[in-house]
Amino acid sequence: MSARGQATVGAFVLGGLLLALGAVIFFGKFNIFNPAIRAVIVFQDSIAGLSVGSPVTFRGVPIGSVESIAIQFDPRNNIALIPVIVRIEPERAKIERPSGTAGLDLPELIKRGLRAELNVQSFVTGQSQIDLDFDPGSEPVLHPDISTLPEIPTRQSTIQKAKEQLSQLPLRELADDATKTLASLRTLSEKLDKDLPPLVASLKTTSDQSVQMVQAATQAIKDLQARMDTTLAAVSRLSASTDTQMNQRGAELRTLLATTNQAMTQARDLLGEVRRATASRAPDRTNLDAALRDIAAAAASLRGFAGDIERNPQLLLTGRRP
Structure with a gap:
């Protein structure tokens, strides 16, 4: 083979290698100039459903994935720890600063309260994911002997809090109370079945x-x-x-009232004349007194004559003898 042919074959092979390397870098998501940030998250409870490749999100936005999962036993405290190493893609999470956009400063974010929690990704498949969010009020628990990578502290998820609260409930006492309540309801139902028919009949009669x-x-x-x-x-x-x-x-009543008024006027005038006639100094008073004396004398004579007649009735025929 001539030198020119060898050069052609070498150029062809070199071009193929370059294409293969570009494909690996492109499709394998290798980022040479902006490498991924690796961190460790240490769990103490079960991480069922979490596997390599599970997503890592920040408030629902995917920013990375799980790289590896291991388990480490601490003989001093008899505690099994589960360190999970995650990869965070820097191009998916950036920090806005006054001087411009900057990359992630994970230690600074952890100081500001960045926390990780395990949540269920799908209740159908049972897969889980790691969610990141800020919670400055939670006390960070770190494990410096686990890994040299930056550690993102964990916090309890809503499901874990619910499990803990459920585990603290007095389920046996609640079950006993429920059994007693059902027994009381059964007794009450039997009593009502016995007492209700007469009561209903009485109510119907009353109605x-x-x-x-x-x-x-x-x-x-x-x-x-x-x-x-x-x-x-x-x-x-x-x-x-x-x-x-x-x-x-x-009209008749008006006439009667007028006549009555006239009669009252005449009676008033008559009473005035009688009052004047019977006055002590009136001229007719002397004649009236003399007439009354004569009448009294005549009455006395009549009484005497009546007494004589009662004693001698013949006087009515013979009269008194002189």
Whole structure:
């Protein structure tokens, strides 16, 4: 083979290697100029559902994945720790600063309260994921002897908190109370089954009697209303007749009142004349006194004559003898 052919073959092989390397870098997501940030997250509880390649998110936004999972036993405390190494893609998470956009400073973010928690990714498949968020109020628990990588402290997830609260519930006491309650309800149901039929029958009888009383009261009210209508009609007719008679007798009443007024005037005048006639200094008073004396003397004579006649009735025939 000539030198020119060898050069052609060498160029072809070199071009193939370059293409292969570019494909590996492109499709393998290698980032030579901006390498991924690696960190460790140490869990103490079960991480069921979490596997290599599981997503790492920040408030639901994927920013990385799980690189490896291991388990390490601490004989001093008899605690099994599960260090999980994660890769965070820097191009997916950036920090805005006044001077411009900067890369991630993981230790600084951890000081500001960056925490990791394990959450269920899908209840159907049972897969889990790691969620990152800021929680400055939680106290960080670090394990410096686990790894040389920056450690993101963990916090309890909502599901873990619910499990812990459920584990603290007095389930046995609640079950006993529920059993007692069901027994009481069963006893009450049996008692109601025994007592309710007579009570229902009594209520039905009372209801029927109440209906009859209401019907009787309704009929009585109707009869009373009819009588009231008749009475009101009669009162209306009487009122109309009274108005007519009053209108007819009005002139007669006025005449009668005028006559009565005249009679009262005459009686008043007569009483005045009698009062003047019987006055002590009136001229007719002397004549009246003399007449009264004569009448008294005549009455005395008559009484004496009547006494004589009673003693001697013959005086009516013979008269008194001189």
